[in-house]
Structure formats: C-alpha cells, structure tokens
Amino acid sequence: MGFLSYLINGISLGSVYAIIALGYTMVYGIAKMLNFAHGDVIMIGAYVVLTAITGGINPLVAVLISMVVCTVLGMTIEKVAYKPLRNAASPLAVLITAIGISYLLQNIALIVFGAAPKSFPDFIKVPALKLAGGELVISGVAMVTIGACVVIVVALTFFVNRTKQGRAMKAVSEDKGAAQLMGINVNATISLTFAIGSALAAIAGVLLCAAYPSVTPYTGAMPGIKAFTAAVFGGIGSIPGAMIGGILLGVIEIFGKAYISSQVADAIVFSVLIIVLLVKPTGLFGKNIQEKV
Amino acid sequence: MKKKIFKNNMITYALIIAFYIVMQVMITTGSISSLLQGLLVPLCMYAIAAVSLNLVVGFSGELSLGHAGFMCIGAYASAIFSRVTEDSLPDLPRFLIAILIGALVAGVFGFLIGIPVLRLRGDYLAIVTLAFGEIIKNLFNVLSLGKDNEGLHVSFNDAAVMELGEGGEKIVDGALGITGTPRDSSFTIGIILLLLTVFIVVNLVNSRTGRAITAIRDNRIAAESIGLNVTKYKLMAFTISTTLAGVAGVLYAHNLSSLTVKLFNYNTSILILVFVVLGGIGNVRGSIIAAIVLTALPELLRGMANYRMLIYALLLIVMMLFNWAPAAIHFRERIKSKFSKKQEVV
Numbered sequence: 001m002g003f004l005s006y007l008i009n010g011i012s013l014g015s016v017y018a019i020i021a022l023g024y025t026m027v028y029g030i031a032k033m034l035n036f037a038h039g040d041v042i043m044i045g046a047y048v049v050l051t052a053i054t055g056g057i058n059p060l061v062a063v064l065i066s067m068v069v070c071t072v073l074g075m076t077i078e079k080v081a082y083k084p085l086r087n088a089a090s091p092l093a094v095l096i097t098a099i100g101i102s103y104l105l106q107n108i109a110l111i112v113f114g115a116a117p118k119s120f121p122d123f124i125k126v127p128a129l130k131l132a133g134g135e136l137v138i139s140g141v142a143m144v145t146i147g148a149c150v151v152i153v154v155a156l157t158f159f160v161n162r163t164k165q166g167r168a169m170k171a172v173s174e175d176k177g178a179a180q181l182m183g184i185n186v187n188a189t190i191s192l193t194f195a196i197g198s199a200l201a202a203i204a205g206v207l208l209c210a211a212y213p214s215v216t217p218y219t220g221a222m223p224g225i226k227a228f229t230a231a232v233f234g235g236i237g238s239i240p241g242a243m244i245g246g247i248l249l250g251v252i253e254i255f256g257k258a259y260i261s262s263q264v265a266d267a268i269v270f271s272v273l274i275i276v277l278l279v280k281p282t283g284l285f286g287k288n289i290q291e292k293v
Numbered sequence: 294m295k296k297k298i299f300k301n302n303m304i305t306y307a308l309i310i311a312f313y314i315v316m317q318v319m320i321t322t323g324s325i326s327s328l329l330q331g332l333l334v335p336l337c338m339y340a341i342a343a344v345s346l347n348l349v350v351g352f353s354g355e356l357s358l359g360h361a362g363f364m365c366i367g368a369y370a371s372a373i374f375s376r377v378t379e380d381s382l383p384d385l386p387r388f389l390i391a392i393l394i395g396a397l398v399a400g401v402f403g404f405l406i407g408i409p410v411l412r413l414r415g416d417y418l419a420i421v422t423l424a425f426g427e428i429i430k431n432l433f434n435v436l437s438l439g440k441d442n443e444g445l446h447v448s449f450n451d452a453a454v455m456e457l458g459e460g461g462e463k464i465v466d467g468a469l470g471i472t473g474t475p476r477d478s479s480f481t482i483g484i485i486l487l488l489l490t491v492f493i494v495v496n497l498v499n500s501r502t503g504r505a506i507t508a509i510r511d512n513r514i515a516a517e518s519i520g521l522n523v524t525k526y527k528l529m530a531f532t533i534s535t536t537l538a539g540v541a542g543v544l545y546a547h548n549l550s551s552l553t554v555k556l557f558n559y560n561t562s563i564l565i566l567v568f569v570v571l572g573g574i575g576n577v578r579g580s581i582i583a584a585i586v587l588t589a590l591p592e593l594l595r596g597m598a599n600y601r602m603l604i605y606a607l608l609l610i611v612m613m614l615f616n617w618a619p620a621a622i623h624f625r626e627r628i629k630s631k632f633s634k635k636q637e638v639v
Contacts, residue, residue, distance in 0.1 A: 270425075
C-alpha cells in the first residue's frame with residue numbers, strides 16, 4: 001500500500017506543478033518569454049487568501065478575491081514591464097526584467113508580511129477517503145487538488161480550441177503579424193493570456209499552501225522553477241504536455257524522496273528532465289519545427 | 294579596426310587597475326567601511342564570473358542558467374585540494390595549483406556537460422543548464438569526504454556513518470561543507486585573476502576562433518554552410534567559460550575559511566546573468582562595471598534597511614526598460630539629436 005499512497009501523493013503534488021506549468025506554458029507560447037515572476041504571483045495569491053481568511057471571509061470567496069488580485073497583478077506586470085520590451089533587440093532583456101519583477105514581489109511581501117513563515121489555515125474541509133479497510137488514505141486536499149487540475153485542463157483545452165478568444169490565442173502564438181492582419185487584437189490577446197495564467201497561479205498558490213501549510217516570501221520560487229521544468233518536460237507551449245509533465249515530475253519527486261533519498265530528490269527530478277530533453281529535445285509533446293534558411 | 298579594438302581593451306585594463314589603486318588607497322587611508330572591504334574579493338569573483346558568462350551569452354549566443362554550478366565545482370575541487378595538502382605545501386604554490394585544479398575540474402565538467410547539452414537550443418539549453426546547476430548543488434550538499442591513513446573516503450550518505458580509521462579527519466561534512474580552508478584569496482590576487490580573465494576572453498573574441506563563434510551566433514545555418522564546425526566552436530566557448538567560472542569559484546572558496554553550497558544556487562546564476570545583460574550583452578567592460586556596481590549597491594543602500602532590496606529590484610527594472618525598450622531607445626536618440634543639432638547651430 002506504500003507504493004499506492006506515494007503514487008497518490010505524487011499525483012497530487014504533480015497536479016499543483018501542472019497548474020503552475022499551465023501558466024508558464026501559455027505565456028511562453030504566446031509571448032515567447034520565460035515569465036520568471038510567475039512563481040512569485042503564486043506566493044502573492046497565497047498571502048491574499050491567508051489575509052482574507054484571517055479577516056473572517058468565507059474561504060471560497062477568499063480564493064475568488066485572490067484570483068482577482070492575481071489577475072490584475074499579472075495584467076499590470078505585463079503592461080508595465082513586459083510590453084515595452086516586446087520588440088527589444090535581445091530576448092534576454094524581458095527575461096531579466098521578469099527577474100526584477102520577481103525580486104520586487106518577493107521584497108514587497110517581505111516588507112508587508114515579514115520573513116517568518118506564516119501557517120496556512122486548514123480550510124479545505126473535505127473528509128479523507130479511506131480505502132482497503134483504512135490502509136490507503138487519500139487526504140481531502142489531494143482529492144481537491146487532483147480534481148481542480150483535471151477541471152482546469154479540460155476547461156482550458158475547451159477554451160483554447162473552441163472559443164473565439166482561445167483560437168485568437170493560438171493564432172497569435174503561431175504568427176503575431178498574420179494574426180494582426182486577420183483582425184485579432186494582439187495586445188488584448190496577450191493580456192488575456194497573462195490574466196488566465198495569473199488566475200491559475202492564484203489557484204496553485206492556494207492548493208500548494210493547503211498541502212504544505214506555511215507561506216514565506218520565497219514560497220513560490222522553487223515550485224515555480226519545478227513547474228517551469230515541468231512545462232519544458234511536457235513540451236513548452238502544449239497544454240496536455242504541461243499537465244503530463246507536471247504530474248510526472250511530482251510522481252518522480254515523491255518516489256525519489258520515498259525510495260532513494262529525500263536530500264537528492266531534486267537532483268533526481270532534474271536528471272530525469274535532462275535525460276528526456278537529450279532524447280527528445282522538444283519535450284514529450286513538443287512540436288519539431290524544421291528550420292529553414 | 295585592430296587599433297580600435299586594442300585601444301578599447303587598454304581602456305578596460307586601465308579601468309580595472311585604476312579601480313584597484315583607488316581601493317588600495319582607500320584601504321590604507323581607512324576611508325572604506327569594513328563591510329565594503331570584505332566585499333572586495335566577492336566583487337572580483339562576480340566580475341570574473343560575469344566576464345566568463347558573457348563569453349557564452351554574449352559571444353556564443355546561448356543562454357546558460359547554471360553558471361553558479363560550475364563555480365561550485367571549482368570551489369569544492371580547489372578547497373578539497375588545499376585542505377588535503379595544507380601541511381605539505383607552502384602557501385603560494387599551493388594556491389596556484391589550487392587555482393589550476395579548480396579551473397581544470399570545472400572545465401572538464403563543462404566539456405562533458407557541453408557535449409550533449411549544446412545540441413539543444415535557446416530556452417531548452419537554459420533549462421538544462423539550470424537543472425545541472427541544481428543537481429551539482431544538491432550532490433555537493435550531501436557529499437562527505439574524509440581522509441585517514443588509508444587514504445580518502447567518499448560518501449553521499451550521512452556524514453556520521455562514514456568510518457574513518459586512525460588519524461582520520463573529515464574534510465567535507467555534508468551540508469556543513471568544508472571548514473578550515475586556508476584563506477589564500479586577497480583583493481590583489483582577485484584583480485590579477487580578473488585581468489587574466491579579461492585578457493583570455495578579449496583575445497579569444499578578437500581571434501579567428503572568436504569570429505567563428507560570433508558568426509555562429511549571428512546565423513548558425515550560414516556559418517555551417519561555409520564549413521564552420523558549429524559544435525566544436527560552441528563547445529570551445531562553453532568550456533572556456535566554465536573554466537573561468539571555476540577560477541571565480543576558487544577565489545570564493547579561499548576567501549573565508551568555511552565553504553558551503555548555499556551561495557551556488559540558481560539565484561547566483563541569475564544574478565551573474567543580470568550583470569551580463571545589464572552591462573551589455575557582448576560587452577566585457579560593461580559586465581565588469583555592472584558586477585561591481587550591483588554587488589556594492591545593496592551594501593551602499595544598507596542605510597535603508599528593509600527597503601534596500603526593494604529599491605534594488607526597482608532600479609533593475611527601470612534600468613532594463615531604459616536600456617532596452619525600443620520606445621526608450623527612440624526617446625534617447627531624439628534627445629541626443631536635439632542636442633547635436635543645437636551644437637551645429639552654434
């Protein structure tokens with residue numbers, strides 16, 4: 001039963017990575033930039049929920065507030081810091097700016113909330129599921145997390161493939177210039193992508209802190225990096241890829257911790273990533289683009 | 294053209310030496326805070342790391358996010374060597390050998406990692422180098438090494454489990470790292486190594502090989518079609534860069550008597566990349582100036598206590614927008630042309 005419960009823990013952690021990775025992947029697909037501040041939006045989302053719940057607001061409403069705050073935050077960051085650099089001479093410029101935003105968010109949180117870890121309230125009141133005569137216990141948080149991940153991936157796939165805005169997103173990510181000629185508002189589409197990505201980050205922040213109940217200004221950094229590797233793992237720009245990549249990463253991490261050594265679990269995760277990329281350089285679901293002269 | 298490059302290089306060397314002299318004067322007259330004085334060796338380390346990363350990012354056009362990992366390898370390899378030979382070799386030759394060992398080991402790792410990794414392009418290369426940096430940090434964090442009369446013992450498990458025989462001594466103690474490393478680094482040595490690094494990089498860049506490397510950066514397919522061996526040149530730039538990163542690591546390892554992997558996380562890699570981009574991609578002098586200013590800046594802002602990193606972040610964003618945004622560049626050019634017009638009228 002140990003194996004099964006590790007597996008479920010892994011899928012649950014992986015679902016959080018997957019939700020974060022979706023934000024990375026969508027933004028990368030459309031703006032061709034690594035949004036290093038994404039992990040810190042997660043942290044802000046977690047702090048907002050924490051503040052709202054301690055203020056006596058209903059947890060569900062608190063999550064909604066957090067999503068709104070993160071959406072506004074994400075769109076503002078895009079408008080102020082990334083948009084002016086969209087046509088910069090080097091793609092590295094916007095990357096460094098994103099790093100600057102990441103530092104900025106961390107330090108704002110540091111000043112407002114302090115460096116000490118704050119414990120996160122246990123607000124997901126879903127009873128644990130006991131299977132096989134109580135030998136296999138699936139916690140409520142794990143079920144909610146996995147459920148949320150599945151719902152989000154299905155909804156996003158539907159959105160991107162079936163709605164007008166979603167198709168506009170696909171078009172912009174394929175060819176900005178051509179999309180503009182077809183009457184698509186490129187700026188609005190990029191804004192929308194950042195909005196969706198940031199709202200997902202808020203959800204991820206809540207789920208992450210529900211599973212590991214403490215928040216610090218640096219909470220978002222490491223999950224952000226891992227989710228980013230998950231996005232690359234699955235093939236950056238691909239929605240199912242981000243989900244599969246995230247879940248695989250979570251499972252590998254938990255198995256590595258359980259069966260090999262908890263100290264080198266991260267090393268194992270990253271080694272698997274490297275091996276996958278060396279065998280399939282565009283990730284599991286990435287498209288192979290032929291270069292033309 | 295050649296003369297211009299020569300002049301440009303001389304300015305860089307002169308600036309470094311001038312910086313050294315000013316600092317030395319300030320130290321002897323006591324007009325420098327002890328905090329800033331303690332930063333002098335790290336300043337050199339960051340400058341060396343930035344110049345070496347510029348070789349990859351600026352001239353080879355690849356994004357590497359694992360530079361701190363190679364610094365870590367150089368630091369650990371040299372610190373272990375210094376600890377083992379502490380009693381048997383005199384100070385100066387031991388440190389020189391330590392520098393060579395740190396550089397060599399980091400270079401060999403760079404070469405081995407470069408062979409498979411440089412097949413990847415763009416952001417994939419970035420993520421793999423980031424992953425390598427994390428793996429290296431993770432492994433060194435659990436590494437234990439001890440020596441006794443039978444020789445060296447290595448363990449990747451708990452340090453306490455390791456059984457050492459007679460005359461046993463722990464050299465590397467897991468997450469606690471290496472303690473008791475001889476403090477051989479000094480500001481003078483740091484500056485000499487920085488000058489050497491700049492010498493190697495600018496001479497490489499302005500050679501036939503360097504032109505091949507930049508040609509590959511500018512257009513890989515065109516460079517390939519005129520017969521340049523892309524892998525060879527990319528690997529060469531990457532290996533030299535990691536070798537120099539190893540030197541920066543050696544400098545750091547011998548600055549304080551204790552060494553842990555804490556510094557060598559991905560934030561440090563990012564920080565070095567910030568120096569490179571802010572100083573100007575492909576601009577060696579810019580990298581050094583950015584490294585010095587940005588390393589000293591948090592110290593100079595120390596009076597503002599909690600707000601210093603906030604201001605640092607804001608400055609970083611504003612400087613990036615000012616330097617790189619097409620609208621800002623256009624704005625600056627308009628101002629410039631206005632000024633030059635006025636001069637013409639006069």
